[in-house]
Amino acid sequence: MGRVLGCGLAALATAVTASLVAVTDDASAIPADGSLTLVTLNGPGTAAGERSVEELLARQDAVLAAIGGGEPTYRWTTALNGFAAPLTDAQLEALDRQPGVAVIEADEVRPLAGRTSLASVRRPVGGSPRLRGGAGVVIGVVDSGIAPDSxxxxxxxxxxxxxxxxxGVCMAGEGWSQDECTRKVVGARWFVDGFGRDRIRSSETLSARDDLGHGTQVASVAAGNAGVSVRVDDRDAGTFGGVAPQARVAAYKACWGAPDPSDDGCSTADVVSAVDAAVxxxxxxxxxxLAGGEGIDTLQRALLGAAEADVVVLGAAGNSSRSDFAAHVSPWVTTVGASVGRMARGRVSISGxxxxxxxxxPVAVRGRAVLARDAAAPGARRRAAAQCRPGAxxxxRVADRVVVCVRGGxxxxxxxxxxxxxxxxxxxxVNPRAGSVTADFHAVPTVHLAAREGRRLVRWVARHPGSRIRLSRVAASPAPRRAARWSASGDPRxxxxxPDVIADGDAVLGALPATSGRSWGVFTGSSAATAHAAGLAALLLGDRDLPAAVVRSLLTTSAQPVRGATVLEQGSGALPQRAPTAHLALDVPVGAWRRALRRHDLTDLNTSSVLLQARxxxxxxxxxxxxxxxxxxxxTARGFTSHRVRVQPLAVRLAPGESATFTITATGPSTPGRLDDGELVWLGARGGVTRVPVAITR
Known part of the structure; x- marks a missing residue:
């Protein structure tokens, strides 16, 4: 019997966590916190078309009866075959002896992969110029819900x-009737029994209505209407449009706010239930x-069922590069990391x-400079003033001045x-130390300087109090993209x-629920990047009838590498702003993923990337x-520094629908842990570029 599967190359199976198998003297006690255990049985759900719902339910009932379990909290029959239930230690021990059980996993709360800012928009913002795209396509957003009145x-x-x-259906709930669904928001469901109704904050509504704002922002970036007027604080701030403005949205609320915001997140049981319903x-x-999770766990198996049902699945890589590898390690998920740098830039010009x-x-503005640390209010600490804290x-001393504030706090x-x-x-x-800069929408014209430039400014103003400063917008093209330092990178093992690709993930404008106090705000994280990728997928499906695996391939191979990042940080590179048009794809037959999973080896799948390791x-x-x-x-093979990479054949002529197999051979030093990377670039005679990233870690 299998346990929660890890992602090692030699074998994917790992031991289940000790908390699941510990047997206490009081073996009949249900977990005091009501926590659930996720149980996945062997074989696919009905999405694969092999078995009926009745057969799957009968198998689940047999397992539950064998361990003395009652009716589970959740049952899954479409994307996978399994259930979630509160189990005693004795039942867990009995479950461990049951044949046909693939995964046993403790429920956990996973973090959302984005941070929302309730920004003040003080100048016109550029909306998407695209007025059409994605018609007839439904994007399912598993998140914190949606604000249908936006x-x-x-x-x-x-x-x-x-x-x-x-x-899909329009599931009623608090502050939500079936009339909330329209031709744009075509479905809505909510799942809370994993997170716990008694654990949500008082401002949350038990319905698909979004209170956190994150789900609304994600859905708007992916499929928000085109040409929407942006008004904040009764000011006209330009127009907005999503990547695929004609696509429809189905909201699956599985992420909730807790009394302590640090506890916000998404129960795995709720998320798997949302995925099963969406499929x-x-x-x-x-x-x-959402991020979190390791290896081929319950959620990844549910997403396998989605891929087998011909759904294009996209997952955020996560924002904790220092502590975690990229989430969603399975090859049937397009994992999206974040890029930064394509932001608006401002200039600070100091007289003399x-x-x-x-x-x-910033709009153009002039004024005399003052260091915030030198403008502390009576009774306020100098450090609080330096950080421009409210009331400090x-x-x-500040009125009508350009105030120099220090980041932090x-x-x-x-x-x-x-x-x-x-x-x-x-x-x-100004940044006090090394770190990213952003182009947020601020209450006053603002330029955000990196640490080096910030030190120059602070030294100058300290030596020349009252210096005249001019802020202005840089008219040149945006700075080049780069992989965000905080975006989780891939595991070389x-x-x-x-990740597969990266996309814009810094200070991305999106809609917000009216309950937030503002209708628009910016958010940062790989969630914003994933929303962009979802919109591109909808554009492709709206234009052409393509299998999900082909859409995944076109997205991945159309990306443009960014400078200074390895393929473990950026995958193929940064996604384009428009739908890919290449004529080559690396398709994966539907049954190939599950066959590879049974062999405990995913390396020979026809993925749109190559990882060579362990000899x-x-x-x-x-x-x-x-x-x-x-x-x-x-x-052509390019970019490798310590290996020679050969491709055979070097050229092919293919009729429509015809395929050709090519071999990649790497020769060079075998240095475990050392990365050499590059790409294979296919050029078509009729145009189009197909890039296949290669990482060598052997």
């Missing part, structure tokens, strides 16, 4: 063809903006002094709000290369011409 989800004319195969409903794209550049969207600034947006309340004209935010020097992949015309394709 104009981003209004049932506007021009949504195009309605989804033909979607059968049964018939979504086309599935977006999961240096000109410095950072992140920002002396209005007499409170949120970046909160600092500009404090400057505005104190009468400041503008703000320059994993079965496949992760492995040869890999094979198959490309298919998915266009309607014959075409000549050639390949």
């Amino acid at each position: 104009p981003a989800f209004a049932a506007v004319p021009g949504l195009g063809a309605s989804p033909g195969d979607f059968t 049964a409903d018939g979504v086309d794209v599935l977006d999961l903006a 002094g240096p000109t410095l550049t950072g992140g920002g969207r 600034l002396d209005t007499r 409170i949120g970046r947006i909160d600092k500009s709000e404090a400057v505005a309340r104190a009468g400041g004209r503008a703000m320059v935010l 994993g079965p496949v290369l992760k 492995r020097s040869v890999a094979r992949r198959t490309v298919t011409n998915i266009s309607g015309r014959a075409e000549y394709f050639s390949v």
